[in-house]
Amino acid sequence: MLYYPRTPLASSLADALQGKDVFSDAPNGLFLAAPRRTGKSTFLQADLMPELQRRQVVVVYVDLWADQKRDPGSLIAEAVGQALLKQLGVVAKTAKLAGLDSISVGGIKIDTSKIGKVDGSTLTDALRALSEASKAPVALVIDEAQHALTSEAGETAMAALKSARDQLNRPGEVRLMLVMSGSDRDKLLRLVNTNAAPFYGSQIHRMPELGADFIAHIAQLIVRQRADLAPVNEATLSEAFTRFGQRPQFFMEALGQVLSPLATNTGRFEDAMLDKALQKQDADESQMESDFTALRPLEQAVLWRMLELGQRFRPYDADALQFYNEKTGEKVTVAKAQKALEGLRAHQPSLIWKSARSEYAVEDAAMLRWYTQRAAAGSWPPASPQLDWVDE
Ligand SMILES: Nc1ncnc2c1ncn2[C@@H]1O[C@H](COP(=O)(O)OP(=O)(O)OP(=O)(O)O)[C@@H](O)[C@H]1O
Ligand SMILES: [Mg+2]
Structure with missing residues (x-):
């Protein structure tokens, strides 16, 4: 398999993360978005992470899509826990053998039996301990970070990361670098765009594609x-x-x-x-x-509404129900709309994304581009080959 290294990009992003680029906000977190299959994960793992390691940064990587059955909050905690275990394993073993229940790392007391078992509430301490124990800055790279917002534990983990960042970093000294990537800018935006968002104030950058x-x-x-x-x-x-x-x-x-x-x-x-x-x-x-036209009429209508309204989509408000009525020619109740949404979510692969706060978006941003193009060309909606669907 041919692999084209992207060293200059990795080097300039590493500079930005380390605070060497005075006009960059990257020390507060670097958020990178690019469409599916354009090489995000490869760049992070094959270029950016080795570059950071060369600069004596301890790197922790976690892909929130790696196992969709696992809660994103526990995936993050586990990755940090594993890194801590690697740094402290020997010290902890020695302490345990000597009968000590806890060790102290840079003033943080850690229970020797619990190293590696990090949860949302101890994530901040675990990251501080990791940086203290390794006497090096830590970079946490979270791939498909938008997934963190799909569970409460994931949201808690994000809040803990923000707090760890604020505790560890000072002007001129970056000890916790956060890199988050995702294929959908709109979803990543939810991490940064409101006052209540964990990384309020940060920008989402487009990860440059190969050129x-x-x-x-x-x-x-x-x-x-x-x-x-x-x-x-x-x-x-x-x-x-x-x-x-x-x-x-x-x-x-x-x-x-x-x-x-x-x-x-x-x-x-x-x-x-x-x-x-x-x-x-x-x-x-x-x-x-064909994916779209194979859906039931109400599922099509719900997806259509979502594509049309983007972040303004509300699945059950009066206007939405009216829209579903018009498109399906049937009286659509909230319960029916709910069932259609669940159907779209259960679809393989899932067609929609739902946050822990019940915000919805289409899963694949490519579908949005497809819709926008067709709508602009006046060829939306695609004609259904099957007209005999019965929506019970
Ligand atoms: N620098 C590169 N040179 C050559 N091939 C590459 C490069 N980067 C990525 N690829 C290839 O492109 C494909 C997609 O890469 P990768 O999985 O990194 O993309 P991604 O954006 O993370 O995808 P996804 O959205 O599915 O997570 C892979 O087959 C990979 O081998
Ligand atoms: Mg990827």
Whole structure:
């Protein structure tokens, strides 16, 4: 698998996190959003984390999507607990053997039997202890951070992180770095955009997608293997990459196909790539269309309303019920609307996201782009092939 390192980006973000960039707010938390499959997790794990480690920062990584059955609050606590155990394991064992119930790290008393078992209420102390014990700053990297808002324990963990940040960091000295990433800017915004939000005041940044330098690198590799293809038309290749939604996986897969000795394409491979990109775009859109039209009429109406109103969506207010009535031609009660919402949530993969405060949003931001485009082109809603749904 080809991997293109993004060292300059990692280095500048690490500078910002360490407070070396005077105009950056990153020491208060770095929030990064980019669409699905554009390389967020890879960048965090293969570029940013090693860069921070090179700078003697203790890095803790947790992916809140890794196990959707687990509460995001306990996933965060567990990751911090494990890191603490790694730092203090030996000390704690020795203390335990000597009959001590607790050890003191930088003035924080820790129960030797409980190291590694962190919960929301002790998360702040655990992070302080981790930084004290390792005598180094700590970076906590939370992938798919928007998921924290889907449970109360997750919300508590976020509040504890904010408090730990405020206790540990001072101007000129950053001891707790927080990096949170997600595929949906609107959901991440809920962590920062209201007075009650844990990271009120922070900005969500768009994580830069792979760009021209990545394409130049690929072009070089191609020429190295296939000198007969030089010079590579990088502009066309770039356009194809953009049409693939800047998603390296799909791009590389297509490249493998067009460069294969078994390929049936004639003419330049760059043009073949552009064709493949257009096909992929069509395939993605028809997948969304068939997912949408396969829903029950009321589920379609609820999803439609959510797509149309975004953050202003309220599932059961009078206007919403009126909207559902109009679209389905039936009298829709709150109970029926509730059932439709549950249906959308239980759908595999889940179509909607619900926060612990019962705020709703579409799960995949790509669906919102699809809706916006179709609505602007006057081709919304997609026609249902099935007209015989009975909504009981
Ligand atoms: N720098 C890179 N060079 C080459 N391929 C990459 C690079 N970064 C990511 N990829 C490839 O792109 C695909 C998606 O990467 P990754 O899982 O990091 O994206 P993501 O944005 O976290 O996706 P998701 O939204 O599903 O969490 C993977 O197959 C990965 O190997
Ligand atoms: Mg990811």
